[in-house]
Amino acid sequence: MDELIYTLKQQxxxxxxLEDMKPEDIDENASxxxxxxxxxxIDALELIVMMEKNYGIKLQDPAKGxxxxxxxxxxxxxxxxxxxx
Amino acid sequence: MTNPILITGxxxxxxxxxxxxxxxxxxxxxxSGVGELVYLKTExxxxxxxxxxxxxxxxxxxxxxxxxxxxxxxxxxxxxxLDEALKDAKITPEMIPNIGFISGTTVGGMDMSEQFxxxxxxxxxxxxxxxxxxxxxxxxxxxxxxxxxAFVTTLSTACSSAANxxxxxANMIRCGEADIVVVGGSECITKFHLNGFNSLMILDTKPxxxxxATRAGLNLGEGxxxxxxxxxxxxxxxxxxxQAILSGYGNACDAFHQTASSPDxxxxxxxxxEALKLADIQPDKIxxxxxxxxxxxxxxxxxSQAVKRLFGENVPPMSSTKPFTGxxxxxSGSIEAVFCILALQNGFLPVNLxxxxxxxxxxxxxxxxxxxxxxxxxxNAFGFGGNDSSMLISKPRFDxxxxxxxxxxxxxxxxxxxxxxxxxxxxxxxxxxxxxxxDYQTPFNRSIDPSFKDYIxxxxxxxxxxxxxxxxxxxxxxxxxxxxxxxxxxITGTGYGCIENTEFFLEALSKDGxxxxxxxxxxxxxxxxxxxxxxxxxxxxxxxxxxxxxxISFDSALQDAVLQMRLGKINSALVGGHDxxxxxxxxxxxxxxxxxxxxxxxxxxxxxxxxxTKSDNCLCKLVNFKMLHxxxxxxxxxxxxxxxxxxxxxxxxxxxxxxxxxxxxxxxLFGDAKLLKYKHIFGESFTSSGIGVYVAAQCLKAGxxxxxxxxxxQEATEKKPSNILIFNxxxxxxxxxxxxxx
Numbered sequence: 001m002d003e004l005i006y007t008l009k010q011q012x013x014x015x016x017x018l019e020d021m022k023p024e025d026i027d028e029n030a031s032x033x034x035x036x037x038x039x040x041x042i043d044a045l046e047l048i049v050m051m052e053k054n055y056g057i058k059l060q061d062p063a064k065g066x067x068x069x070x071x072x073x074x075x076x077x078x079x080x081x082x083x084x085x
Numbered sequence: 086m087t088n089p090i091l092i093t094g095x096x097x098x099x100x101x102x103x104x105x106x107x108x109x110x111x112x113x114x115x116x117s118g119v120g121e122l123v124y125l126k127t128e129x130x131x132x133x134x135x136x137x138x139x140x141x142x143x144x145x146x147x148x149x150x151x152x153x154x155x156x157x158x159x160x161x162x163x164x165x166x167l168d169e170a171l172k173d174a175k176i177t178p179e180m181i182p183n184i185g186f187i188s189g190t191t192v193g194g195m196d197m198s199e200q201f202x203x204x205x206x207x208x209x210x211x212x213x214x215x216x217x218x219x220x221x222x223x224x225x226x227x228x229x230x231x232x233x234x235a236f237v238t239t240l241s242t243a244c245s246s247a248a249n250x251x252x253x254x255a256n257m258i259r260c261g262e263a264d265i266v267v268v269g270g271s272e273c274i275t276k277f278h279l280n281g282f283n284s285l286m287i288l289d290t291k292p293x294x295x296x297x298a299t300r301a302g303l304n305l306g307e308g309x310x311x312x313x314x315x316x317x318x319x320x321x322x323x324x325x326x327x328q329a330i331l332s333g334y335g336n337a338c339d340a341f342h343q344t345a346s347s348p349d350x351x352x353x354x355x356x357x358x359e360a361l362k363l364a365d366i367q368p369d370k371i372x373x374x375x376x377x378x379x380x381x382x383x384x385x386x387x388x389s390q391a392v393k394r395l396f397g398e399n400v401p402p403m404s405s406t407k408p409f410t411g412x413x414x415x416x417s418g419s420i421e422a423v424f425c426i427l428a429l430q431n432g433f434l435p436v437n438l439x440x441x442x443x444x445x446x447x448x449x450x451x452x453x454x455x456x457x458x459x460x461x462x463x464x465n466a467f468g469f470g471g472n473d474s475s476m477l478i479s480k481p482r483f484d485x486x487x488x489x490x491x492x493x494x495x496x497x498x499x500x501x502x503x504x505x506x507x508x509x510x511x512x513x514x515x516x517x518x519x520x521x522x523x524d525y526q527t528p529f530n531r532s533i534d535p536s537f538k539d540y541i542x543x544x545x546x547x548x549x550x551x552x553x554x555x556x557x558x559x560x561x562x563x564x565x566x567x568x569x570x571x572x573x574x575x576i577t578g579t580g581y582g583c584i585e586n587t588e589f590f591l592e593a594l595s596k597d598g599x600x601x602x603x604x605x606x607x608x609x610x611x612x613x614x615x616x617x618x619x620x621x622x623x624x625x626x627x628x629x630x631x632x633x634x635x636x637i638s639f640d641s642a643l644q645d646a647v648l649q650m651r652l653g654k655i656n657s658a659l660v661g662g663h664d665x666x667x668x669x670x671x672x673x674x675x676x677x678x679x680x681x682x683x684x685x686x687x688x689x690x691x692x693x694x695x696x697x698t699k700s701d702n703c704l705c706k707l708v709n710f711k712m713l714h715x716x717x718x719x720x721x722x723x724x725x726x727x728x729x730x731x732x733x734x735x736x737x738x739x740x741x742x743x744x745x746x747x748x749x750x751x752x753x754l755f756g757d758a759k760l761l762k763y764k765h766i767f768g769e770s771f772t773s774s775g776i777g778v779y780v781a782a783q784c785l786k787a788g789x790x791x792x793x794x795x796x797x798x799q800e801a802t803e804k805k806p807s808n809i810l811i812f813n814x815x816x817x818x819x820x821x822x823x824x825x826x827x
Contacts, residue, residue, distance in 0.1 A: 017547040017605075038544050041345060045286060045604040052601050062286040 005076045012072070015050040016043050028072040044069055056084035090255050091327035091481070093265075093315045094174025096166040097423040099308030099410045100135030104169050109427050111409065112435050115454065119292055119304050119411050126200075127276050128599045129283065131290050134274055135306030135411025137162055148230065155213050156226065157194040159309075162416075163227035163271035166309035170267060171231060174313035175325050181232035185263045187254050188227060188239055188311075189246025189270030191415045191611055193220035193633075195277045202595045205673045215677025219581055220612070221634035225818060227271065233715045235263065237819075238641040241415070241582070241612040241633035243468035244377075245336075246270050247310070248418025248476060249630050252334045254314045256648045260495045264319035269419030271309030277590065278414065279305055280599050281607030285344055293380030293412075295405035296389070296450045298442040303379040306411025310419035312426075327481040329426045332461070333366065335359025338575070338629035339471025340620040344608050345383050350391025352473035353377075355626060357395050357463060360475040370461050371401045371477075373434055375421050376450070377465040378405020379412050388465065389447040401463075404451040408438035418466035418474065425462040425478045432458050469608065470617025472629055495651040501703035502825065503567035503657070503695040505779040508532050508555040509767050510688040514562055516783050519791045522766040528684040529671045530768060532691070541622070548605050550585040552665035553618055555691035560619045560659055567695035568702050573655035574628035575620050576645050578638030578662045580771020582612035584670045615663050628655060636815020638662065639692070639775035640712055643823065646696050647710050657697040662775025665689045680769055685738040688768025692775035694782070705785035708808075709824040716820065718753075725754040728822045730810035732790065733758045734781050736774065739765035748796065751812055760796040761809070774813040778823055781809040785827045 009023035012032075016039065026037070033039045044065045051057045057079065059065060068078045098104070100118025101111035111118065119135045137144075144161040145152065148168070167186075176184065194217040201211035216222060224239045240249040247270025254268035282288050282305060289302035312331075320327060337359060339352025346353070361368060377388055385405075392400055406424050413420050428435055434457065437450035460480045467473045510525065511518040513535045523533070532555065537546055540558040549557075556577070564572060581587075586609035593602050608614065613631040620629050628649065632641035639662030646658035666674075666689050675681035696707065711724055733755050737744040739762060751760060763780045764773060784790045785806060792801040811823040 019547060020543060040342075042343070042548070042604055042608065045284065048286070049284065049601045049603060 001076060001080065004080060005072055008072055008076050011050055011054060012047070015046050026072060031071055032069050051079065055079050057082050088259060089317055090258055090331040091315045091317055091320050092312050092329045092331055092426060093320050093325045093327055094170050094313035095311065095328065095423045095426055096169025096173060097308070097310040097420055098137055098162050098165045099413060099420050100137060100306055101409050103139065103165065105423065105427065109431065112424060112427060113433065115436050115438060117292065117409050117438055119408065125274050125276065127279060129279055132279065132288050133292055133304050135304060136274060137307055155217060157217055157223055158196045158273035159190055159192060159194070159271045160223050160226040162273060162307065162309040163188065164230045166269065166271065167227055167231065167267065167311050170311040170313055175323065176313065178232050181234055183235055185236045185254065185257060185266040186224070186228045186234040187250040187266060187268045188224040189241065189250040189415050189418065190220045190223055190239060190272050191241050191243055191246060192272055192275050192278060193223040194218045195275045196273050199275055199277050199591060199594060202591045205676065206669060212676050215673055216679055219633065219635065221580070224634065235714060236712050237714045238632060238637065239634040241631050242472040243470065243611050243613050244412070244414050245418055245466040245468035245472045245474045246415035248466035248474035249336060251312060251331065251419060251422065251476060252336055252474060253645060255331055255334060256652060258314055258316055260648050260651050265313060265315045267311050267313050269309065269311035270416040272307055272413060272415040274305050274307045276594060276599060280594060280602050281590070284602045284604040284607050287381045289380060292439050293408055294439040295376065295378035295380040295407055295437060296385050296444055296447050297440045298444045300380045300382060300385060300444065302381050303407065304411040306413040308410060308413045308416050308420050310416060310423045312419060312422060329429050330479045330481050331476065332479040333360040333364030333477035334475065335363065336474045336628050336630065338617065338620040338626050339473055340624055340626050341471050343614060343617065344469050346387035346467065346471065348387060348390065349394070350387040351626060352471045353388055353391035353465065353467055354394050356473040356475040357391065357465065360463060360477045364477050366461060366477065368396050369399060371463050372459040373428065373462045374401055374403040375425050375462060375464040376403050376405040377467045378407055380407060384467070385444065385447060392448055400448055402434050402451045402455065403448050404435055404437035406435050421466065422464050422476055422478060425464045429459050429462060429478065429480050432456055468613060469611055470613050472613055472617060496653065497651065498698065500647060500650055500707045501697050501700045502705050502707055502782045503569065503697045503703050504563045505692065505694045505704060505782045506559040506562040507776060507779050508534065508559055508691040509776060511766060518766055519787065522793060525686055528681055529666070529668070529687045532689040548609065550583050550609055550665065552583050552585065552663050553609065553615060556615045556619055556661055556663045557622050559691045559693035560623065560661060563693035563695045564623065564659060567697065569657055569695065569697065571623070571625060572627065572657045572659045572695060574646065574649065574658040575616050575625055576630055576642040576658055576660050577616035578632045578642035578772055578775065579612050579615060580633065580635055580638045580664050582633060583610050583614055584665050585667050586610040588667055588669055615661065635819065636771060636774060636813065637712060637819040637821050639772040640813060640821035644710060644712055650696070650698055657695060660694045660696055662690060662692045662772030664771040666770065683740060683742050685741040686768040688770050690767065690770040690772050690776050692772070692779045694778060704782040706826040707823065708826050711822045713820040715818050721820070722754060724822065728810050728824050730758055730808045730824060732761055732806055732809045734761045734763060734777050734809055734811045736764060736777065736813050736815065737762050738769050747814060750814065759800045761790065761794045762796055763794060774811065774815065774821060777811040777813060781811050781825050785809060785825055
């Protein structure tokens with residue numbers, strides 16, 4: 001799981017163009033949206049594309065992203081359970 | 086003194102019909118044109134769409150265009166609707182040179198670019214389509230099928246483009262710039278925006294259900310519609326009757342988010358309120374609202390809130406006609422305006438098809454056809470970036486309208502250039518080019534960028550292309566140095582829009598296919614992203630539009646600001662001209678003959694100018710302005726007589742083959758005036774005429790023209806210049822004249 005969390009952080013940084021950040025800067029338990037990294041709805045859509053590309057997970061309902069993208073840890077857990085690649 | 090704006094003709098093509106008669110039939114029969122994809126070649130068969138039921142070949146045949154002619158679907162649909170509108174208003178070919186044409190589109194020639202993109206990059210095939218990629222050439226292609234219109238320009242504010250074209254046309258008529266203007270928009274479905282909307286996850290796989298509790302997104306549609314706007318005097322003289330009156334209109338910016346509407350619908354509320362105010366009509370007089378109603382959860386909730394704020398408990402009957410046609414994006418404003426005219430003429434309320442369950446906090450739309458007499462209809466069109474517009478269309482009843490002056494008479498007072506800032510291939514945000522211009526030997530150069538951290542926070546900047554950062558930095562600097570706290574309007578011109586993100590999206594679409602495309606690239610690719618982001622960044626809810634018409638994009642924006650100041654609508658405006666170029670697109674455009682011919686120097690330009698009606702601390706006065714499309718030499722000479730100046734700033738680039746002809750024409754028009762140049766240091770770009778205005782304004786402020794700007798350096802003098810005319814003859818078709826005075 002730690003390896004997945006680390007890779008995921010790298011992929012998030014790349015997908016969301018968080019140029020000045022390193023994986024170490026992201027607290028896997030902190031919330032990604034709102035207070036935490038300050039991401040918005042377009043970032044959520046980018047994360048959906050990223051999950052499909054890298055893990056073969058197709059999310060049909062963008063509203064579902066709200067629960068999955070709570071934090072990197074929650075996201076990693078979801079990916080581990082649902083990945084097809 | 087009243088000046089109602091008459092609608093003396095209209096034409097329409099959409100999924101429910103190829104003309105007005107078929108359209109009316111379908112509306113009265115509740116017959117939707119949304120169905121399975123037939124004409125667009127895409128993998129996304131899962132989405133229902135509202136296609137016009139003709140292939141490009143069939144459209145060409147209908148318009149008598151030869152088979153192998155270079156056309157785009159947007160232009161073809163535009164021609165069909167324009168043809169009907171001109172005939173409907175009894176406009177004959179010899180009238181065309183005195184009539185203006187204003188069109189709205191966002192995709193332009195994207196239907197061809199998305200097919201041939203890899204050829205554009207890699208080989209010589211299909212390069213003849215490169216010149217019709219941009220929005221402006223699409224409008225010109227549509228217009229030129231019918232003759233030489235007096236002026237042509239293009240609005241590109243995403244889904245409110247056509248509505249804003251209608252508003253500009255009305256303002257031009259009110260200012261006496263024309264007696265007749267044909268206005269509207271056209272847009273075909275492309276893979277580009279079908280995939281773009283898909284990446285934003287706002288497309289429904291079922292027929293769309295605006296204002297329904299189960300609504301899950303929109304269906305894309307396509308089509309075109311044009312209205313003939315005319316003064317009462319002209320219509321009387323010609324013996325034509327008004328089909329309807331454009332009695333009011335409003336434009337405001339939501340300034341909330343690039344792709345989402347605010348929860349309280351601020352922009353929509355302001356746009357509707359302004360339309361009522363201009364017509365001096367109380368909300369209870371509105372008989373019907375044709376909603377923007379796309380069917381996305383966000384739009385319909387936001388629009389419901391805006392309507393409830395304006396109408397309180399008494400919301401008039403309201404429906405979205407998008408279940409009939411799909412969302413016809415840039416054309417929706419004029420297509421739905423024609424639906425409103427048909428509803429007025431035939432006395433019925435169009436049904437909001439597919440509706441069954443009320444949504445929380447939403448309006449309950451018209452779900453059964455009602456026959457009744459209608460007098461006043463409000464028609465909404467909202468666009469990405471919160472470019473919201475609303476039109477008030479009324480039954481012609483002159484007795485009632487006569488005592489209602491639509492607005493004060495236009496005033497002819499000088500306007501002032503309060504500030505001007507640039508980021509270009511010269512040192513940014515300063516006037517170092519006056520004394521120490523940066524010298525270039527290469528034909529294509531990118532801008533010298535300042536540090537953007539002072540203007541945009543890193544978290545906001547990370548998704549922005551260069552053009553957006555430059556626009557925000559120059560805008561913020563221009564406002565800061567204008568002496569104003571804020572501006573009343575933000576008006577932007579861009580020839581090609583956000584090229585970098587367009588390229589990223591086209592490349593991914595061409596190479597990786599139609600899956601998993603980035604929503605960021607798509608949402609940053611629309612032209613009006615620039616103007617709406619500036620509004621979001623400066624929290625400005627005022628008038629906000631974007632022009633995309635080749636070398637007169639900035640000029641069109643400037644004209645809009647001048648018109649609205651003359652009408653007393655605004656007292657200040659931020660006018661921007663922004664264009665970027667990437668190495669790939671430079672090579673594509675060079676291949677297409679669009680720029681970089683003869684290895685002339687090309688650059689990028691971001692220029693922001695604040696205009697105002699007060700002279701405090703200004704750079705110079707703006708005393709006269711005019712835009713022309715394909716004028717005869719006689720007409721040009723007659724106009725030039727009103728623009729006498731000591732110095733003429735020309736657009737010669739210094740090493741272009743066309744320079745000699747440009748100078749000859751300038752001399753013929755302006756005699757002995759001393760000729761100046763600026764593109765030898767700033768390079769050619771689509772909005773370089775904005776740089777021209779910046780250069781002239783700074784020279785007048787400094788009281789000196791640098792020697793290197795003189796075409797003939799021997800004419801250089803220490804004498805303080807008292808005026809400079811910026812004479813822009815940009816692309817063979819279009820001219821603009823801007824006269825500045827110290």
